[in-house]
Amino acid sequence: MIIAIDAMGGDLAPNSNVEGAIAAARKMSEARLVLVGDEARLRPLLADAPQNIEIRHAEEVIATEEEPVKAVRRKRDSSLVVGVTMVKNGEADAIISAGNTGALMTAGLLITGRIPGIDRPALSPIIPSVDGAGVMILDAGANMDAHPEHLLQYAVMGSIYAEKVMGVSRPRIGLLNVGTEEKKGNELTKATYGLLTNSSLNFVGNVEGRDIMEHVCDVVVCDGFSGNILIKTMEGMAKTLLGALKEEFTRSLTSQLGAMMLRSGFKRVKTQMDYTEHGGALLMGVQGTCIKAHGSSNALAIQRTIEQACKFIAQGVNGLIAHEIQKESGDLHA
Amino acid sequence: MIIAIDAMGGDLAPNSNVEGAIAAARKMSEARLVLVGDEARLRPLLADAPQNIEIRHAEEVIATEEEPVKAVRRKRDSSLVVGVTMVKNGEADAIISAGNTGALMTAGLLITGRIPGIDRPALSPIIPSVDGAGVMILDAGANMDAHPEHLLQYAVMGSIYAEKVMGVSRPRIGLLNVGTEEKKGNELTKATYGLLTNSSLNFVGNVEGRDIMEHVCDVVVCDGFSGNILIKTMEGMAKTLLGALKEEFTRSLTSQLGAMMLRSGFKRVKTQMDYTEHGGALLMGVQGTCIKAHGSSNALAIQRTIEQACKFIAQGVNGLIAHEIQKESGDLHA
Numbered sequence: 155m156i157i158a159i160d161a162m163g164g165d166l167a168p169n170s171n172v173e174g175a176i177a178a179a180r181k182m183s184e185a186r187l188v189l190v191g192d193e194a195r196l197r198p199l200l201a202d203a204p205q206n207i208e209i210r211h212a213e214e215v216i217a218t219e220e221e222p223v224k225a226v227r228r229k230r231d232s233s234l235v236v237g238v239t240m241v242k243n244g245e246a247d248a249i250i251s252a253g254n255t256g257a258l259m260t261a262g263l264l265i266t267g268r269i270p271g272i273d274r275p276a277l278s279p280i281i282p283s284v285d286g287a288g289v290m291i292l293d294a295g296a297n298m299d300a301h302p303e304h305l306l307q308y309a310v311m312g313s314i315y316a317e318k319v320m321g322v323s324r325p326r327i328g329l330l331n332v333g334t335e336e337k338k339g340n341e342l343t344k345a346t347y348g349l350l351t352n353s354s355l356n357f358v359g360n361v362e363g364r365d366i367m368e369h370v371c372d373v374v375v376c377d378g379f380s381g382n383i384l385i386k387t388m389e390g391m392a393k394t395l396l397g398a399l400k401e402e403f404t405r406s407l408t409s410q411l412g413a414m415m416l417r418s419g420f421k422r423v424k425t426q427m428d429y430t431e432h433g434g435a436l437l438m439g440v441q442g443t444c445i446k447a448h449g450s451s452n453a454l455a456i457q458r459t460i461e462q463a464c465k466f467i468a469q470g471v472n473g474l475i476a477h478e479i480q481k482e483s484g485d486l487h488a
Numbered sequence: 489m490i491i492a493i494d495a496m497g498g499d500l501a502p503n504s505n506v507e508g509a510i511a512a513a514r515k516m517s518e519a520r521l522v523l524v525g526d527e528a529r530l531r532p533l534l535a536d537a538p539q540n541i542e543i544r545h546a547e548e549v550i551a552t553e554e555e556p557v558k559a560v561r562r563k564r565d566s567s568l569v570v571g572v573t574m575v576k577n578g579e580a581d582a583i584i585s586a587g588n589t590g591a592l593m594t595a596g597l598l599i600t601g602r603i604p605g606i607d608r609p610a611l612s613p614i615i616p617s618v619d620g621a622g623v624m625i626l627d628a629g630a631n632m633d634a635h636p637e638h639l640l641q642y643a644v645m646g647s648i649y650a651e652k653v654m655g656v657s658r659p660r661i662g663l664l665n666v667g668t669e670e671k672k673g674n675e676l677t678k679a680t681y682g683l684l685t686n687s688s689l690n691f692v693g694n695v696e697g698r699d700i701m702e703h704v705c706d707v708v709v710c711d712g713f714s715g716n717i718l719i720k721t722m723e724g725m726a727k728t729l730l731g732a733l734k735e736e737f738t739r740s741l742t743s744q745l746g747a748m749m750l751r752s753g754f755k756r757v758k759t760q761m762d763y764t765e766h767g768g769a770l771l772m773g774v775q776g777t778c779i780k781a782h783g784s785s786n787a788l789a790i791q792r793t794i795e796q797a798c799k800f801i802a803q804g805v806n807g808l809i810a811h812e813i814q815k816e817s818g819d820l821h822a
Binding site for chain 2: 284295298299330332339340341343362363364365366367368377378379380382383384386387388389390391392393394395396397398399402403405408409411412413414415416418419420422423426427
């Protein structure tokens with residue numbers, strides 16, 4: 155199995171990307187890792203790297219703030235586009251990038267194409283839950299104006315991922331909504347509710363933003379706009395709250411002492427709330443395996459994302475999606 | 489000025505409602521407060537209440553879990569419907585309820601009617617910001633499938649509220665979106681962006697869920713579905729995070745001691761994050777002043793909401809909205 159890593163994408167690139175790749179390469183000797191990027195910068199970082207890690211030179215870099223579609227079209231020799239093209243050509247089984255999210259979504263869709271039967275790919279992060287299990291959200295921002303059929307397809311993809319990669323049997327599918335009652339929501343969720351009820355999936359009904367972290371379901375489906383609002387609000391609230399607490403902890407000598415006594419507890423909570431614990435956000439529904447690691451990924455986050463990619467490929471998730479989606483849409487039209 | 493209070497609505501009703509009303513009545517001797525509800529239960533609670541507080545008997549109660557439209561139609565003699573009807577008939581200037589949100593929105597709209605020029609009322613809570621100022625969100629769930637013109641109207645209403653009640657000069661209006669760039673978002677936000685840019689409001693562009701608590705704007709406009717996801721996710725994340733920390737604090741003797749030393753700091757952060765600090769959620773755009781207090785409102789939260797209502801009425805916000813909305817739609821069609 156060959157995993158391409160965009161060595162130049164992300165706030166801490168290339169150092170953390172290389173470091174994470176080396177750690178993953180050591181742990182999984184059966185995998186081959188290809189760092190895509192500026193060879194002159196990458197070579198010195200690989201001084202004592204294991205045998206199963208190599209470099210593929212790419213001249214350009216797509217910056218985080220670049221307009222995605224333009225960047226992908228113009229920068230053919232960027233680390234991100236070269237990595238995705240390797241997947242398209244069968245030179246790699248997956249590409250991981252901590253760089254420009256929009257560019258990865260664009261390249262994944264335009265270069266590798268959609269899985270037959272999937273109308274729209276979904277950006278699918280796994281958000282932390284209090285019990286440590288994690289919950290997959292589809293879609294967190296790939297497709298802004300979604301139709302009910304798209305959400306059904308997200309549910310099929312999420313269910314397969316949760317079962318095969320997260321090890322959940324009969325994953326519980328929730329529909330993001332403003333209340334738990336069946337009739338709640340907007341036109342999209344009302345129509346989707348019926349589709350999910352009639353599907354073969356384990357649909358557990360509507361879920362609210364405040365319940366997701368309590369792990370009331372394993373997979374949440376929603377339109378990309380709402381999903382994006384959801385994950386950014388969670389992330390922002392956690393950051394704001396922990397920041398406000400941190401400020402309180404340095405207020406006096408007493409509070410500093412108290413904070414020291416609580417240090418390990420805080421660390422545990424921070425780890426529990428850590429977005430990178432479960433790897434990156436998959437672009438589910440494209441032919442090639444594309445995973446977006448968090449922009450601020452450190453070495454450990456990159457390593458986790460590589461491990462996630464390996465599991466995804468080993469389980470043949472994309473093939474299962476193609477198979478199931480045919481069955482589900484057959485049932486739908488039967 | 490006469491404020492009606494649904495004495496029977498809310499998790500802590502009627503005791504907290506009565507207690508909060510008494511405190512408000514003492515503080516604002518110029519206001520008259522009317523507790524609407526079961527006289528037999530309320531009378532004993534008013535033993536040493538001031539002169540400017542009275543009871544209006546109502547036989548029934550709408551429970552939190554009741555279907556709103558049915559409940560409002562059937563329970564004409566419920567404390568909530570009687571209170572809203574008092575506003576309609578000019579017997580009260582405002583109604584406050586901590587009960588069924590949907591029922592208050594339904595009664596507000598059906599019984600008191602819309603302000604001329606406003607197509608859809610908006611549920612408008614004020615969420616906490618790190619600097620303590622608060623940010624108004626419209627709409628947090630009154631209107632699920634909104635059009636761009638509705639969001640423009642929300643912006644006009646929010647701007648007037650922020651200026652007149654929160655004391656902000658030239659309030660900054662933000663559009664909830666998935667990124668800050670102009671072209672981001674779904675069909676609704678793209679169309680709304682243009683309307684807001686061409687309005688006379690102080691539109692500061694797109695804002696993301698993670699930035700709102702940092703007070704990047706004073707008013708956030710969005711469709712009711714997204715707004716509801718936003719506020720419930722913020723609330724849920726804060727609860728989950730503070731709950732996880734609390735658990736850590738009781739883990740060992742050391743952590744218990746540390747938590748004691750940090751007690752005042754935690755209290756400050758909790759107060760900062762408290763939803764009830766700025767009062768309740770207004771139903772902006774209806775002719776009568778209807779305010780939804782948080783379901784778990786204690787006496788202080790009820791008191792704050794009563795004070796908010798008084799300020800809203802004293803500033804003549806609804807009249808200003810009617811005036812401004814004519815001007816803004818005139819400009820729009822000019």
